[in-house]
Amino acid sequence: MQKVYLDNAATTQVRDEVITKMQDALGSFYGNPSSTHSFGRSAKTAIEKARKTIAKYLNAHPSEIIFTSGGTEADNMILRCAVRDLSVKTIITSKIEHHAVLHTAEELEKEYGISLEFVDLDTFGNPDLNHLKVLLAENDSKKLVSLMHVNNELGNIIDIDKICKLCKDANALFHSDTVQSVGHFNWDLGETPIDFLTAAAHKFHGPKGIGFAFIRRNSGLKPLIVGGAQERGFRAGTEPFHNIVGLEESFIAAYDNLNEEKEYVTRLKKCFIERIKNEIPEVEFNGLSGDLDQSTYTLVNVRLPFDAQKSLMLLFHLDLKGIACSKGSACQSGSSKGSHVLSEILTDEELAKPSLRFSFSKYNTKEELDYTIGVLKEFSES
CATH class of the missing domain: 3.90.1150.10 (Aspartate Aminotransferase, domain 1)
Structure with a gap:
């Protein structure tokens, strides 16, 4: 058959070169990246190299790349911290977002009493930007817009640049679940003034269980997971070094090819x-x-x-x-x-x-x- x-x-499917890189990492770099001895320093150096690599391809600053367990954690982290730390009172999204966004927003509505608004969709599933403009102007509350760049079921591509402009004009934050587009489309975060985006390595021939959040510098977000100084104090927990180097290798291959x-x-x-x-x-x-x-x-x-x-x-x-x-x-x-x-x-x-x-x-x-x-x-x- x-x-x-x-x-x-x-x-x-994971690329062969990614598997090789991860095997080498598991065998050679087994020190805890937080340790100060040479074994730990070697692992830490490789993690920071991966962070710089990703930042370079995206035209971002290395400090803006935070490694996570994947897109779901990154989406949860950004939405929750925006409500908790940035006084966001309204989340504007659509009813065809990934459940990592929809369910998180629904929970935040229950927990914090925020207002949850849904932008109208056309017959193809694209957000109505005129309606989005209306929602952004409804009141003076701090707002966060969350709309995915590429819909994971329909494949529709939204106009990121137009939405960025609408959000900036309204002094609103903009987050996009870009799990289906990072690794498949070019990004220039120096030119695209998005506040937050998310990615997962297993969508572009990398390992499962690793991704990253882009969080623009001086955002004001504080850690969601505490208990250690990893990820520059933003996400506690011993880094999965083998997954991070696998992410880096798959990211390089995705963009070089x-x-x-x-x-x-x-x-x-x-x-x-x-x-x-x-x-x-x-x-x-x-x-x-x-x-x-x-x-x-x-x-x-x-x-x-x-x-x-x-x-x-x-x-x-x-x-x-x-x-x-x-x-x-x-x-x-x-x-x-x-x-x-x-x-x-x-x-x-x-x-x-x-x-x-x-x-x-x-x-x-x-x-x-x-x-x-x-x-x-x-x-x-x-």
Whole structure:
């Protein structure tokens, strides 16, 4: 049976050079980075080198990069600390954000009594910037806007620069969950005046359990996790040195090969769109995922013309054929509920049809896509 992995928006295959780097780190640099002896100093030096590397590629200052366990922790940390430390009284977000943002904002509403506002969405799932402007002007409360750069289910890309300007004009803070875009798109944080963003290594062929938060200097945020002086006093806990060097290696590889790999993966997405439209003409694309200019090149979300009974067996059938994809984000795969993202933009009739997210990487091939669409075509005719 052929094995095809098309769930790269959930997590990616780790690059061979990253595995080698992490193995070397585990074997050679076992000192605690907080120790003052040579073993500890060697590990600490490598951590700071990784921080400087990431900052250089993003055009940020090293002190603005804080290593975390991943995007979820980073999102939680930024939103919670903004409310606790910066007197944020209103969070403005959308109903199709990742649950790391949505659930955190909901908890903050309960715990601190903040106001939680949702920006309107158009039929494709893009935030209405005119409505955002209205929300920003509603009162004089300190506000934080949290909108993800690339939606993890639809692939829609928001206009970061326009939102930054709206927030700056309103003296509001701007946070973006950029887990689906860091490592896949260039960033210049010297030119883009965003206050906070988050990233996770396993989305760009690095290890799981490591990511970082970008927190602009002099933000006023204080530590969420205390108990040690690690991460310049901002996040206590012994640093996972092997994961940090793995993050650095995958980050370097992602950006040094970005143009070449982006061009290759874009061709794969274009091929997938053309083939599935040809083989299953009734297919629809959710959000803007079928638009090569307005969505990320790494994923497509399709709605298939199958009835409810047939839909029940679709993912099971694909799995039996060795094909891995997703009906939504991996973070909610254990839930019996459908996608909260699709529920916001599709009608009940459209929701009754199965939607699948196929996401691509440098490790995929055209032959794998041909096989996948062949399996879908065969299933549609059975």
